[in-house]
Amino acid sequence: MTNVSEFAISIRNLSKTYPSPFRRLRAFFRRAVKDPVEALRDVSFDVRTGEIFGLIGRNGAGKTTLTKIVATLVQPTTGEVSVLGDDSVRHDEAVRRKVGLATAEERSFYWRLTAEQNLMFFARLHGLSDRTAKQRISELFVKLELEELARRRFGEMSTGNKQRLAVARAMLSQPPVLLLDEPTRSLDPLAAARMRELIRSQAQQDPPVTIFLTSHNLAEVETLCERVAIISGGRIRAINTPQHLRSLTSKSEQVYVTVSGLNGTNESKRISFTRQSGDNQLDEKLRDLQQRGARILDVDVERATLFDVLELYESGDTDEH
Amino acid sequence: MNSLKLLPRRIFAFVARDFRLFVSYRMQFFLRIVSVLAVVTTLFFISKIFAGFTDPQYSQWRDPLATWLTGLAVLNYFMTGFSSLANSIRQEQMQGTLESVLLTPINLPTVIVASSAWDFLETTFFSFLYLFFGRVFFGVHYRGSFFLAVVFLLLTTVVLACLGILSASFAMVFKRGDPFGIFLGAGSALFSGVFFPTQLLRQYAGPKLGSISLLLPATYGLDGIRQVLIEGHGLAEVTQPLITLLCFLAVLLPFSLWVFGRAVKRAKREGSLIQY
Numbered sequence: 001m002t003n004v005s006e007f008a009i010s011i012r013n014l015s016k017t018y019p020s021p022f023r024r025l026r027a028f029f030r031r032a033v034k035d036p037v038e039a040l041r042d043v044s045f046d047v048r049t050g051e052i053f054g055l056i057g058r059n060g061a062g063k064t065t066l067t068k069i070v071a072t073l074v075q076p077t078t079g080e081v082s083v084l085g086d087d088s089v090r091h092d093e094a095v096r097r098k099v100g101l102a103t104a105e106e107r108s109f110y111w112r113l114t115a116e117q118n119l120m121f122f123a124r125l126h127g128l129s130d131r132t133a134k135q136r137i138s139e140l141f142v143k144l145e146l147e148e149l150a151r152r153r154f155g156e157m158s159t160g161n162k163q164r165l166a167v168a169r170a171m172l173s174q175p176p177v178l179l180l181d182e183p184t185r186s187l188d189p190l191a192a193a194r195m196r197e198l199i200r201s202q203a204q205q206d207p208p209v210t211i212f213l214t215s216h217n218l219a220e221v222e223t224l225c226e227r228v229a230i231i232s233g234g235r236i237r238a239i240n241t242p243q244h245l246r247s248l249t250s251k252s253e254q255v256y257v258t259v260s261g262l263n264g265t266n267e268s269k270r271i272s273f274t275r276q277s278g279d280n281q282l283d284e285k286l287r288d289l290q291q292r293g294a295r296i297l298d299v300d301v302e303r304a305t306l307f308d309v310l311e312l313y314e315s316g317d318t319d320e321h
Numbered sequence: 322m323n324s325l326k327l328l329p330r331r332i333f334a335f336v337a338r339d340f341r342l343f344v345s346y347r348m349q350f351f352l353r354i355v356s357v358l359a360v361v362t363t364l365f366f367i368s369k370i371f372a373g374f375t376d377p378q379y380s381q382w383r384d385p386l387a388t389w390l391t392g393l394a395v396l397n398y399f400m401t402g403f404s405s406l407a408n409s410i411r412q413e414q415m416q417g418t419l420e421s422v423l424l425t426p427i428n429l430p431t432v433i434v435a436s437s438a439w440d441f442l443e444t445t446f447f448s449f450l451y452l453f454f455g456r457v458f459f460g461v462h463y464r465g466s467f468f469l470a471v472v473f474l475l476l477t478t479v480v481l482a483c484l485g486i487l488s489a490s491f492a493m494v495f496k497r498g499d500p501f502g503i504f505l506g507a508g509s510a511l512f513s514g515v516f517f518p519t520q521l522l523r524q525y526a527g528p529k530l531g532s533i534s535l536l537l538p539a540t541y542g543l544d545g546i547r548q549v550l551i552e553g554h555g556l557a558e559v560t561q562p563l564i565t566l567l568c569f570l571a572v573l574l575p576f577s578l579w580v581f582g583r584a585v586k587r588a589k590r591e592g593s594l595i596q597y
Contacts, residue, residue, distance in 0.1 A: 019591060073420055075589040097426040107417025110338065112345045117338070124334030125425035127327045169421075 008177050008210035009047040009070060014079035016040040016065050016234075039065040041234045043079070049176075050208030052199065054225035054242075056218060056310060062234040063214040067179050070212065071101045083177055100170030103181040106162050111155035115146060115165050118154055119172060126173040133172075140168040143198060145191070159186040167195070171202075177210045178202065184220060196224055218306040228306065230313050237313045246304045248312070253277055254302040257285065259294040268297060277303075331427055332435045339439030357447060361454040364389045379518045381547045387463065388551060390455040392515035394448035395546055398441075398474060399513075399539045402481030403505050405440035406433060407488040414492075429582055433486060441478070465553040470546050473559070476566045477542025481505075483573035484538075490577075490584035505537075513539035541565045 018037040020026075026033045040062045047053040057063050068074040069081055072092040081088040083095045109118050116137060123133035141147045144164045149157060157165070163186050170178055183199065184192035202209040215221050221228055222242045229239040238245060252274050260268040271289070275281040286296060343350070368386035382388050413419035413436075422432065455461035484505060509515065512522065512534040519540060523531030534540045541562040548554040548562075556563075 071424060073424060073589065075586065077590075093426050093428060096424060099424075101424055105417060105420075108421040110342065110416070110418060112342055113338065117341055121334050121338045122421065122425060124330055124337075125422065125427055127330060127426070129330075 006048060007046040008049045008051070008084055009053075009212060010080075010082045011046070011066075011070075012044050012080045014040055014043040014066075014069065014081060015077050016062075016069065016074065017077045039234050040069075040076075043231075043234075043236050045229060045236060045239050047210060047212055049084075049210055050203055051227065052203050052211040052213060052225045054221040054228040055212065055214045055231060056216075056221055056228060056306065057231035058310075058314060061231045063231060064181065065234075066231070067101070067103075067181055067212070067214060070095075071099055071179055072096055073101075097173070098175050099177045099179060100173065100175040101179040101181070102163075102166040102170035102183060104163060104166070104185050106159065108166065109154045109162070109169075112153060114151050114153055115141075115157065115161075116150040118165070119169060122169050123172050128173065136172060136174075137168075140171060144168050145194070160188060160191060163187060164191070164195070167198075175209075176207065177212065179212045181214050182216065183213070184215070184217060192220075196220060199224060218310065222306050230310060232313050238309070242306060245306060245309045247277065248309060253304075255282060255285075256298075256300040256302070257289065257296065258298040258300075259289055259296055262289065262292055262294040264293060328431060328434070331431050332438050335435040336439045336442065343439070343443070353447065354450065357450045358454055358458075360393070361390065361451060361459065364393075365455075365459045379520065381544075381551050382518055384461070384551070386455060386459060387461045388547060389516065390451050390461060391463075391547055391550055392543060394451040395474065395477075395543055396509060396513075396515045396539070397448045397451070398444050398478055399481045399509055399542065401437070401440050401444040402478040403485035403488055405437040406482070406485045407492045409436040409440070410489045411492045423585075429585060430578065433489075433578075433581065437482065437485070463550045465549040465551075466555065467550075469556060469559070470549045473542055473545040473549065473563070473566075476563070476570070477538055477545075480538040480542070480566055480569045480573060483570070483577040486577035486581050487573075490580045493581075493584040493588050505539075508533070509537060509539040513537045513543055515543065538566060538569045541569075 016039045018039060020034045020036050043062075043066065055063050055066065065074060069076050070083065070088060072088050072095050075089060083098050086094040086098065088095045110121070113121070119137045119140070120130075120133055123137065124130075128136065137150075138147075141150055144167060146161065146164055146168065149161055154162065154165070163183070167180065167183055170180070178199075180199065184195050187195055199211055199213070203211055211224075213221065213225060225242060227239060228242050228245060230237045230245070238248070240248075253276075254272060254274055256270055256272045258268055258270050260266065262269055271285075273281065273285060282299075286299075289296065365386055368384070368389070371385050376382075410419065413422060422436075427435075452461075452463070456463070488505075512519070514534065519531070519534040522534060545559045545562040545566070548559050
């Protein structure tokens, strides 16, 4: 049985097949009938309360479908999803009260309304009083550096600012679970760094906000997420910490050491060697170099990344973990 | 806080949103006012052709201008009743905002009521404008209980809104090609007696085609409102159209809500909420 306090999101044997609309009718009129699309197959995992959980996979892997099912926008074919104890189909209204979704979809706002008017509309739908809504909106504008754009029409905002507004909308009602679909996709590097900081701070606040993040920026997922799920062809192929997933591809690391003064010469030299993560080779090599009179200028370690892991699962060269 | 307590706030959210969108197109608003005045003026001159020639058996048509203006004002309302929800759903789908609205913790009846609220306010204004221009510029007189006329108007509008909910369900699933809008829009104007007495239809088109008007709720609504405003009838004389409208409501309201719920579920199953 699901422990409500421990898990924010629980997914059990979830499958989703998009049916071919009006299949019989189209067949009757001898029109081309599309095959049903199997988007998710027997997906099961839990997201712990206060965790930053990442979901990575290629386009069409099933990330958006999974996120939309959690947000109650799409109904599963079989299986169950619960958010803080509420079932996403039977108690969808209760789930929507606990979930905020930010997507990179620009069309989800009213283009002729200002940023502030857009947020006000959604705040009222969430049941916030005008006073509370105004206060919350101005807090969010400060947090997301949108103060100067409050009275600008949504259609006149840059793509990055539209994306920040989508995150602000998701946070309007202070939901305990945030579903973020590529929250930094169109942001400049500085804004992206601030967004990551904001996401981290949400998970650390009291009570903590659970973050379910999907992204194609694997470095970002690696930095932010405590655990990552890899989805491919609608199946979850692996779930673990980024470190553990990296170690699945290769246990070895390439080390590059830049030294000067080796064997009495002044010129700098770059030496490379391969080590197994956690072995003593690095320590021994550095000691040896120092004994030979070398001054260590730089040490660079090249490890496997989540990109390598994703590539590995996409190539089908590994078992599920 | 339960949904019922939050209902006014949510309706206000939709009204405020639609008002802001509306005022962002100011020119359109002024052009509509001018077009209402143009229609009323045209009808005034056409009515002068028939002055004194109206058949006495059509008691509601002694002053054709008054009858046309009430017909148009009420038809305007009825059209909103059955088209506004489908239009707003289709518009939200085309804009891509329907998912964002359905992501908030509001239930289906709230979406239904709230998303049409502005349209009804706007229509009230323009319907009133027909009557107002008739009264002020062309001396049209209305009598009878204004309150009773409003009761008829509201009841008929709610009945037509049920058909509007069915129409919106169709838009939700099929995305376009809404047959309710086409049939009811053209049908109400032709068969419910907006421009001519329904008796004429039976007389010239035969009893079968003429009886179509008996199947349209708008016929009873319009008849009731004209009986009150033009003939000055009281409640006791308009019970027949009133009871007929209540029967329509008793059948259509639960049925349309059930169908709309099914349509939303189907769209969620197909993942087609933002498709159009």
